[in-house]
Amino acid sequence: MSDQPSFVTVDQVLADRSASSWLKRAVIDLLQRDPVDAANDAEVLSALMAHRADELLSRADAQPFDKS
DSSP states (O other), rough: OOOOOSSOOHHHHHOOOOOHHHHHHHHHHHHHHHHHHHHHHHHHHHHHHHHHHHHHHHHHSSOOOOOO
């Protein structure tokens, strides 16, 4: 999906052709769960992936660029 809007609905995500299959399956799975538990798990997952992305980008920035 493009830049994250401030709010999207479940129907918008499921109808979005640019949304990944993984995201659509996750949304459908989360709808079957307690909404508070699902939101908490989604926050943890978001924090984990943001930290991983930051680590990978930091490593990439620290490595010298090979011009060969």
